Amino acid sequence: MRGFCCEKETRVEYDVTSVELEEPNISAPPQAVRIVEVLEETDHSFELNADLLERILLDPKVADKKVAVIGVAGPCRKGKSFLLNFFLRYLTWESQADKVMGEIVLENSQWMSPNSPLSGFSWRGGSERDTNGILIWSEPFLMKDKNGEEIAVLLMDTQGAFDSQSTVKDCATIFALSTMISSVQIYNLSQNIQEDDLQHLQLFTEYGRLALEDSAAKPFQSLLFLVRDWSFPYEAEFGFQGGQRVLDRRLKVSEKQHAELQQLRQHIRSCFEDIRCFLMPHPGLTVATNPNFDGKLVDSRTEFQQQLGVLISRLLDSHVLVHKEINGQKMTCRELLEYFKVYMRIFKGQDLPEPKSMLMATAEANNLAAVASARAVYQREMEKVCGGDTRYMSTNELLEQHDRCNSVAIQEFRNARKMGGVEFSLQFLDRLESDLQESYENYLKVNNRKYLADAESLGPLGGAIQMGEALGGNSNVTTRKRRQ
Numbered sequence: 001m002r003g004f005c006c007e008k009e010t011r012v013e014y015d016v017t018s019v020e021l022e023e024p025n026i027s028a029p030p031q032a033v034r035i036v037e038v039l040e041e042t043d044h045s046f047e048l049n050a051d052l053l054e055r056i057l058l059d060p061k062v063a064d065k066k067v068a069v070i071g072v073a074g075p076c077r078k079g080k081s082f083l084l085n086f087f088l089r090y091l092t093w094e095s096q097a098d099k100v101m102g103e104i105v106l107e108n109s110q111w112m113s114p115n116s117p118l119s120g121f122s123w124r125g126g127s128e129r130d131t132n133g134i135l136i137w138s139e140p141f142l143m144k145d146k147n148g149e150e151i152a153v154l155l156m157d158t159q160g161a162f163d164s165q166s167t168v169k170d171c172a173t174i175f176a177l178s179t180m181i182s183s184v185q186i187y188n189l190s191q192n193i194q195e196d197d198l199q200h201l202q203l204f205t206e207y208g209r210l211a212l213e214d215s216a217a218k219p220f221q222s223l224l225f226l227v228r229d230w231s232f233p234y235e236a237e238f239g240f241q242g243g244q245r246v247l248d249r250r251l252k253v254s255e256k257q258h259a260e261l262q263q264l265r266q267h268i269r270s271c272f273e274d275i276r277c278f279l280m281p282h283p284g285l286t287v288a289t290n291p292n293f294d295g296k297l298v299d300s301r302t303e304f305q306q307q308l309g310v311l312i313s314r315l316l317d318s319h320v321l322v323h324k325e326i327n328g329q330k331m332t333c334r335e336l337l338e339y340f341k342v343y344m345r346i347f348k349g350q351d352l353p354e355p356k357s358m359l360m361a362t363a364e365a366n367n368l369a370a371v372a373s374a375r376a377v378y379q380r381e382m383e384k385v386c387g388g389d390t391r392y393m394s395t396n397e398l399l400e401q402h403d404r405c406n407s408v409a410i411q412e413f414r415n416a417r418k419m420g421g422v423e424f425s426l427q428f429l430d431r432l433e434s435d436l437q438e439s440y441e442n443y444l445k446v447n448n449r450k451y452l453a454d455a456e457s458l459g460p461l462g463g464a465i466q467m468g469e470a471l472g473g474n475s476n477v478t479t480r481k482r483r484q
Contacts, residue, residue: 032121036134048344057333062152068321071156071182085120091141118295146319175204183324184222223272230279243277335369363420367428370416378409392450402440
């Protein structure tokens with residue numbers, strides 16, 4: 001009996017027509033979009049669609065909100081995309097229901113839609129791979145965590161590992177990137193947790209461990225071994241409890257083991273703050289062997305439906321969402337973007353990165369994230385007093401506001417937890433100060449245009465006064481009298 005194998009290309013939950021990944025339209029209904037592509041036909045290097053990622057993560061609705069990232073990775077053709085589409089269905093239902101009903105209790109029958117074909121992240125059965133690189137859902141879901149704070153939830157899908165087209169470097173890079181970006185990484189496996197699965201996990205996580213070697217925090221947050229098609233319920237029951245017993249046995253360190261096997265298990269334990277396992281039943285022969293299966297849950301075994309409901313409702317409940325943290329600091333979407341860019345740059349070449357370069361890349365991303373947050377603080381404060389819809393003000397007044405907002409932003413940067421040491425961070429403080437000066441000059445130009453526009457409406461005499469102020473005259477008294 002072959003396992004349940006489904007993956008993707010791109011289809012929309014609300015419109016089942018295909019969407020081209022190369023030129024995604026973010027204004028269209030939400031869709032799966034490729035943000036990292038493996039150039040397999042040339043040199044197996046990686047390309048980041050930075051513009052697209054910026055449009056998603058810097059959307060004003062989510063840019064400065066804390067973020068949770070749910071990633072799924074693992075061997076090829078084991079149903080990763082199929083699973084993600086049920087995550088998508090759950091989050092869509094819960095976010096819409098929450099807006100209408102407030103506090104709710106979800107019943108599986110309410111969000112599973114067992115008679116509906118499955119769409120969203122494109123998937124299909126069969127033995128051939130259907131995914132390249134890394135994809136995310138183009139619209140983060142806004143949920144409220146246990147403290148009532150709104151948090152953005154990102155879903156991330158990855159290319160299957162160890163297919164006939166991917167190199168070891170491809171697999172290691174994709175898995176490492178996914179694990180370093182995710183707050184919850186799902187390691188999707190078939191039938192059991194084998195020794196080679198643990199060895200692959202060690203290979204994939206080595207780069208993240210090196211990236212945070214000088215940190216007291218563990219490099220990764222939550223890891224879930226999801227064992228599909230579990231065939232031994234008489235040894236361990238389906239779900240989290242049975243999964244934990246299997247996981248504890250697999251990760252147990254004993255004196256009888258070879259030193260290499262002991263180190264492997266110690267490595268995995270040292271990399272993640274939380275490690276769990278869930279045992280999933282087989283979905284049934286109809287799902288596994290029917291080439292026309294369209295994802296309707298009604299065609300799967302009742303036991304599979306029940307366990308799918310348990311897994312997803314526990315994993316994605318808004319009160320247990322895991323915020324993305326790096327070096328003990330909760331990330332916003334804006335900050336996460338900087339890490340993604342730097343990690344992609346370090347993995348872009350044909351060779352795997354050296355340990356020192358990974359350490360430096362993470363420290364750089366950490367400081368760039370602090371710069372981005374501080375710059376955003378400056379711009380928010382300045383928009384309040386001299387944004388496009390505000391009144392014009394004298395040059396001296398504008399400079400006073402700049403000095404105030406500049407101080408707030410610099411303090412924001414200094415208060416942020418940063419890696420690499422004081423000397424290393426100084427170059428990023430210089431960069432921030434340069435960015436703030438450039439922003440101020442832009443605000444000055446906008447302010448001067450307001451002067452000039454008002455001068456035309458005030459006639460020759462008023463215009464002359466206005467023109468003097470716009471050109472740098474110190475006319476605070478005149479300005480105040482006219483405003484009165």
